Structures are given as structure tokens and as C-alpha cells.
Amino acid sequence: MIRHRVRVLAIGGGILLGVGILPGSAASLTLTSQNFTPYRTCSITATPATTTAMTDTTARQGTPAGNFGALTTLTVSSGSAVNQRIYLRFDLTVCSPAVPTSAIVRLATLRLYMTAVPAACRVLDLFPATAAWGETTLTWNNQPFGTTINSPPTASRTGTFSVGTPAGCQNLAAGYVTGGTVTTDVASWVAGSTTNFGWMIRDDTEGSATTRTATFTAKELATTAQEPQLVITYVTVP
Amino acid sequence: MDSSMGTLRRIAAVILVTAAGAVVGSAASLSFASGSLGAATTAVPRCTTAGLTVFQNLTAGTVSSITVGAIPATCGGATLQVTVNNGVTNSGGSAAVPGGGGSVTVTIAVPPAVTASEQTDLVLVGP
Numbered sequence: 001m002i003r004h005r006v007r008v009l010a011i012g013g014g015i016l017l018g019v020g021i022l023p024g025s026a027a028s029l030t031l032t033s034q035n036f037t038p039y040r041t042c043s044i045t046a047t048p049a050t051t052t053a054m055t056d057t058t059a060r061q062g063t064p065a066g067n068f069g070a071l072t073t074l075t076v077s078s079g080s081a082v083n084q085r086i087y088l089r090f091d092l093t094v095c096s097p098a099v100p101t102s103a104i105v106r107l108a109t110l111r112l113y114m115t116a117v118p119a120a121c122r123v124l125d126l127f128p129a130t131a132a133w134g135e136t137t138l139t140w141n142n143q144p145f146g147t148t149i150n151s152p153p154t155a156s157r158t159g160t161f162s163v164g165t166p167a168g169c170q171n172l173a174a175g176y177v178t179g180g181t182v183t184t185d186v187a188s189w190v191a192g193s194t195t196n197f198g199w200m201i202r203d204d205t206e207g208s209a210t211t212r213t214a215t216f217t218a219k220e221l222a223t224t225a226q227e228p229q230l231v232i233t234y235v236t237v238p
Numbered sequence: 239m240d241s242s243m244g245t246l247r248r249i250a251a252v253i254l255v256t257a258a259g260a261v262v263g264s265a266a267s268l269s270f271a272s273g274s275l276g277a278a279t280t281a282v283p284r285c286t287t288a289g290l291t292v293f294q295n296l297t298a299g300t301v302s303s304i305t306v307g308a309i310p311a312t313c314g315g316a317t318l319q320v321t322v323n324n325g326v327t328n329s330g331g332s333a334a335v336p337g338g339g340g341s342v343t344v345t346i347a348v349p350p351a352v353t354a355s356e357q358t359d360l361v362l363v364g365p
Contacts, residue, residue, distance in 0.1 A: 037284040037362035038362075039290060041358040094354050106287070227352075229294070
């Protein structure tokens with residue numbers, strides 16, 4: 001009988017060791033759980049060129065009645081009567097699985113591929129559009145923010161980044177720009193508290209005496225590695 | 239002999255019940271002593287609640303790797319597991335987070351094609 005008990009204890013010790021008990025400690029057992037930090041990301045990419053998941057166009061002050069939604073480039077420009085603004089919108093409903101309205105958006109980043117860098121460091125501002133617009137119908141004249149330059153004011157921007165070749169500028173060279181953080185806007189759209197009409201991007205100081213232009217790839221270029229992207233990182237449990 | 243086998247079964251049952259309790263109770267810390275069993279639930283804090291940058295690295299129309307940045311030092315030493323799903327292909331990989339945090343690039347084993355949207359799941363395990 002004693003022989004059997006010893007054998008059982010030996011088996012039991014094996015089980016206990018398996019869950020982390022210290023050898024020789026039969027009176028107590030401590031388990032430690034692993035630390036998990038989960039995130040989920042939805043990356044929306046403007047591909048293929050005909051996708052409706054993303055729409056983009058440029059409004060040009062110099063051609064106020066023209067629509068440029070079919071161009072392969074997007075431009076932000078500051079100059080005397082030649083200012084240009086980008087309008088773009090990502091359809092968040094293409095995320096699969098859908099981003100729950102209760103999700104907590106930790107970070108949302110707009111990624112644009114810059115192909116022409118201005119010689120001066122320029123600050124570009126993002127403003128959430130206030131009304132619907134069409135990729136093939138938007139013009140300088142009918143844009144949601146109106147035709148007054150430097151409007152809306154800088155103070156109402158919800159994102160910003162800088163581009164230009166001078167040292168110290170945030171984005172010095174061609175490639176995907178960094179700094180286009182739009183977490184607040186996307187969180188609001190996900191929660192349904194505001195409507196997603198996309199963004200307008202303009203130079204922080206329109207009407208520059210010397211024209212300064214930053215050029216980005218539009219979805220119409222159909223080059224996957226340069227397409228505009230919106231990256232939404234969120235959690236469903238705080 | 240029958241008596242010894244009965245004792246054997248009883249002891250084995252106690253061990254099994256104890257082990258099962260340890261699994262079912264998803265507690266951060268569980269202790270017991272002979273003659274009594276106490277259980278408590280303790281939340282294990284995540285290493286960060288910050289927003290991480292998650293950028294796809296695209297190669298030939300596929301998501302070849304994922305670069306996760308802005309990882310704080312509190313996650314240093316953790317293992318980053320990444321899965322990318324484009325609705326057709328589901329693949330992933332993992333990499334260790336440097337001790338000081340920072341940025342980690344995870345190569346995707348079977349790069350999925352870039353589509354209008356991809357879902358990327360991240361899990362930092364540990365540290």
C-alpha cells in the first residue's frame with residue numbers, strides 16, 4: 001500500500017511540475033499567466049486603380065472649373081493664384097472584418113507616396129471634409145471648403161506633416177511620408193459620431209510668393225507599392 | 239490490495255481536480271495549500287496601450303513583411319506575432335522585440351496579395 005502511494009505522489013509531482021510548481025514544494029502552487037497585448041489593424045490600399053474603396057483628386061485654383069480625378073498624381077501647391085489641394089477619402093466599410101463601432105482606435109495613419117519634394121520645407125495640413133464630394137466632379141470652384149485660400153484656418157486641422165528637402169524637415173525624400181496621423185478623425189468615423197467625407201490637404205500657408213509643390217502618387221497610377229493607404233490600428237477590449 | 243487501489247484512485251482524483259481547477263480558473267496567480275484551496279483573479283497589465291505603427295512592406299504586389307514601430311521599452315523582450323489576412327490568404331510570422339523596444343519587421347511566410355483591405359493581427363507575448 002505504501003508502495004502505491006509513493007508511486008502516485010511521483011506521478012502527481014510530474015503534473016505539478018508541469019504547471020510550474022517548484023520541485024519539493026508540495027504545499028503551495030503558483031501559476032503565472034502570460035502577458036498578451038493584442039492589436040488588430042485594417043490597412044486600406046487604393047488598389048486596383050478602379051477601386052471605389054478610395055477616391056482621390058486635386059482641386060486647382062489655376063483651373064478652377066477643371067476636374068483632375070483621373071490624373072496619376074495628387075498635388076499640394078502654394079503659390080500666387082495657383083494653389084492646389086488634395087481631396088481623398090477611404091471607405092472604412094471595406095475592412096473585413098468590419099471595425100466595430102465600439103472599437104478603440106489606437107492609431108490611424110495616412111500614408112501617401114511622395115514623388116516630387118519641394119525645395120523648401122512646407123507644412124501640409126489635413127482637414128476632415130465637411131460635405132460629400134465626387135472624384136470625377138470636384139473642382140476648385142465647388143470644393144466643400146470654398147475658394148478662399150488659407151481656409152479653413154490652421155487651428156482646425158486634425159493632422160499635419162512636413163515635406164521638403166531642407167534638413168530638419170519631416171520628410172526629406174521621395175517615398176511614403178510619415179506623420180499623417182489622423183486618429184481622432186478615424187475614431188470619430190468608426191464610432192459613427194461624425195460622417196466620413198474624407199480629408200482635404202492643403203499647404204499651411206497658401207499663396208506663397210514662390211510656388212512650392214509636393215507631388216504624391218494617385219491611385220490611378222496603378223502601382224501597388226506607391227498607392228495611398230490608410231492604416232487603422234485598434235483594439236476591441238481596452 | 240483493493241484498499242490500496244482505492245486510495246490510489248482518491249489521490250489521483252484529487253490531483254486531477256486540482257489540475258483542472260488551475261486551468262479553468264484563468265487567474266494570474268493561484269495558490270493552494272493542503273487542507274484549503276484559495277483562488278484569486280489578478281489582471282496582468284499589457285505591456286502597452288499605445289498606438290503602434292503598422293506598415294506593410296509591399297513587394298511585387300504582395301505584403302512581404304510588416305514593420306511595427308513605436309513599440310515602447312516596456313515591451314522589450316516580448317515576442318511579436320503577426321498574421322496578415324487578405325480574405326484569401328492568411329499567413330504570418332514572428333520576431334523578438336529588442337530590449338529597448340522600437341521597431342520590428344516581421345517577414346510573412348506566405349506573402350498575401352495586396353487587396354483593397356487587409357487585416358493584420360498583432361500579439362505581443364510577454365515580456
